Amino acid sequence: MSNPHGDASILVDALRDPETVRQLGSDGWTALLAIARAEQLIGSLAYRLEGQPMPGGVAAILEDARLNAEYQRRSALWEANRAAAALAGYDGKVVLMKGTAYVAADMKAGIGRHIGDLDIMVAEGDLPLVEEKLLAAGWEWVKEDEYDDAYYREHMHELPPLIHKERDRMIDVHHTILPKTARPKPDAEAMLEDAVPVNTVSPEPVEGRAISLSIFCPEDMVLHCTAHLIADGELDGGLRNLWDFHCLIEAMFASVMDGNEPPDPIWVHDQTLGPLYRRAKQHDLEAALRRAVRLADYCFRTCKSELALSDRLFLRRLLARNGYGQPTRKLTRLGFYIRSHWLRMPPFMLARHLWTKWRMGRKKSASDAG
Amino acid sequence: MQEFRLTVGPASFRLLSEWKKPLNQMRELYAEYPAADIPDFTVRLEAVNALRRFIRPSAAINGDYMLPDAAPLPIEQGLLALEMGMNLQMALGWRRQMILHASAAERGGKALIMTGESGSGKSTLSALLGINGWRFMGDEFALIDPVNGEAVPYPRLISLKNEAITAMQDGAADIRFGPLMKATPKGDIRHMVPPADAIAQMSKRANPALILFPRFGHDPAIRDMPPSETFMRLTQASTNYVALGEQGFEALTGLVQNVPARALDYRSGEEAMELVEKLWEELA
Structure with a gap:
């Protein structure tokens, strides 16, 4: 019988060292x-273990x-291609994010990666236009709840999720990489400004007008992953994000080091990664980046960084x-769940949000019962 | 957690449960099935919360693949919950063959595939064939090998619903049944252990020779179905057609081009059996 008391180290070990x-x-x-x-890393693992001896099953x-x-x-x-076709005629940049960006740019982080929704980023001022074009092309709102809708629009870094009525696929339209209410304020304008074109998914021009999609510059790609991993959410899917981070930063090193193996451990070589750290400062994400580097070193590299207590x-x-x-570890999970709300909202707003949600929940269960 | 591992056709499962009873029921009903060393899928029956493990126990169906909004079942329906969990793993996770939501039976090395919506009677018909000279291959999923087009058996327990339960109970003496579960989300349900030859030959494949779209509760009628319509209906009936990409497209076009298809309306099991035998004589 397998050990129910073990943890996910066995997966981390296999990804770090397939042997x-x-x-x-x-x-x-x-x-x-x-x-x-469960960690949505089975695809990444499958590619990583290619060539290893293993049982037939x-x-x-x-x-x-x-x-x-x-x-x-x-x-x-294909979903990116459809979004690009729907946004033909829009002059601003449309940046692919996360998994779709990794596979569009043929990066190591994209190999075997699980990809669910399509995530894109556009300039905040252009949201109404982008929204209108997507709605016209067959996307619809997922939940039609006034409070949630208003909450997304006022406080979040993305529109309420849209789903395509024929293909049943979701799109998240972002205008920055962290909720507006979070303390770090990433420089979204600079991220869009420095995004680079990616040509693998461009559709045929629609009525003579083509749209080219973009991806973040390498530094911003790492920092979006960092923000997602450390500065937002309750670390659900955290191992996958950490594996993304590791792959991204290795790729960055490979380009700086001209194909040589990165030195161990990465984080002491701040100078090689100078531009990344400078960019992190610009986005208010320096501490988060340092933590992500330490954790990725510890988990996925042979020479382990010193871990801080936190x-x-x-x-x-x-x-x-x-x-x-x-x-497992319910208390730790609860702690990070509370932290995710704390990161997301100032205390007064958090209290008001939870109060409203609690009342909505009661109303709903009352109406379900009736 | 209690554990039971089993193999059904080409797929194997690790069933985990916080309660002993449903696993013991599975052990008994699946007694003749092979065990599994490294199972393809894990299914977990877990208490919705700590309290509901003991008071009005309610089991959430979890596992490798889950539906976010799946409703939990009362523990008396734990056997059904495990079966639903196994179906879900296959529907969402299996990629080795194309899955059709269909039942299947074999005779003379050739396979009959029956597909239709819930209530069409495909499950009951496959069970009836299984005790009337055919080899039962499966009542839920027909697996089609994308390389050579063969039907691969998946003879899990047969899930009988409502009137079909009494029909089968009266039909044969030596059949083993699971507990009768009343008023489940799918109506009354009782599981039936497939005939011994179906289990013993669960790795013996057969070439599809006839595709039927049965429909229960209508005056008896047979209608030709062109490959184009069969194709469209089978894409709807497949859980992994899109995921298999070009391979899936080729498997399905191959199937509909080589195998005749008919829509079949019927009012009773006997009537259906007669029509099936007649069509099989003519076409297979």
């Missing part, structure tokens, strides 16, 4: 596969995972999953 899987027995493999699926499961990752890549690029808490949360695929 560690050679010691796994049936129970170890069973646990690894369940954890990788595992090879078949990982082959399925690669096939599925290929499907997700294909549909993500880093250990993050690590505890990141690895909170057992061999059954169940979430």
Whole structure:
């Protein structure tokens, strides 16, 4: 029987050093596969373990995972293509974010990556125009709740989610990378300004007007990942974000170091990553970046960074999953859940938000019961 | 967590549950099925919250693949919950064959595939065929190998609903049934263990020879179905057609071009069996 008390280190080990899987027995493999699926890293793992000896049953499961990752890549690029076609005639930049950007630019972080929604970013002032064009092309609002709608529009970094009525796929339209109410204020204008074109997903011109999509410059790509991982949310999907981060920063190093292996550990080599740290300062994300680098070093590189005490808490949360695929460490999870709200809103606003949500919940259960 | 592992056709499962009873029921009903070393999927029955493990126990269906808004079931329906969990893993996670929401039976090395909406009777018809000289291959999913077009058996427990339960209970003496579960979200349900040959030959494939679209509750009628319509209907009936990409397209076009298809209306099991036998004589 697999050990229900273990945590996700077994997955981190396999991603860092694929040879560690050679010691796994049936129970170890069973646990690894369940954890990788729960953390949505099964596709990344499948590619990472290519060429390793493994039982036939595992090879078949990982082959399925690669096939599925290929499907997700294909549909993500098609969805980007459709969004670009819908936005033909819009003159501003449309930046692809997260998984879709990684596969569009053919990056290591995109290999086997799970991709769900399409995330794009446009200038805040252009949101009404972009929204109008998407609605005209068949996207619709997911939830029609006035409070949630107003909440998104006033306080969030994105529009309320839209879903396409025929393809059943969601799009998140961002205008910056953190909620407006969060304390760090990333320089969204600079991010758009420095975004670079990516040509792999451009559709045929519509009525003679083509639109080219963009991706963030390498530094901003790392920093968006950082913000997503450290400065926002409750670390759900944290391991996947950390693996993204690791792949992105390795790729950045590879370009700076002319193909040489990055030195160990990365974080002491601030000078090589000078532009990244300067950019992080500009976006109010320097401390978050340092933490992400320490955690990624610790998990995914052979020479481990020194972890601060608070880093250990993050690590505890990141690895909170057992061999059954169940979430564990309820208290740690709760702590990070509370932190996510704290990061997102000033105290008074948080109180008002929770109060409204609580009343809405009561009203809903009252009407369900009636 | 209690654990039980089993293999159904090409797929294997690790079933985990906070309660012993549903797993024991599964152990008994799946006694003749092979165990699994490294299972393809994990299904978990978990208490909705700590209190609901003991008081009015309510089981959430979790696992490798989950639906965000899946309603929990009372623990008396734990067996159904596990079966639903297994179906969900296949529908969302299986990529080795094209999955059709269909039942299947084999005779003379050739397979009959029956698909239709819930209530069409495809499940009951496959069970009836299984005790009348055919080899039962599955009542929920027909798996089509994308490379050579063969139908791969997936003979899980047969899920009988409402009137079909009494019909089958009266039909044969030596059949084993699970507990009768009344008023589930899908009506009354009782699971039936497939005939012994279906389990013993669960890795024996067959070439599809006839596709039927049965419809229960209408005057008996048979209608030709052109490949184009069959194709469209089967894309709707497949859970992984899109994910398989070009491979899926080729598997499905191959199937509809090589295998005749008919729509079949019927009012009773006996009537359907007669019509099926007649069509099989003519076409397969």
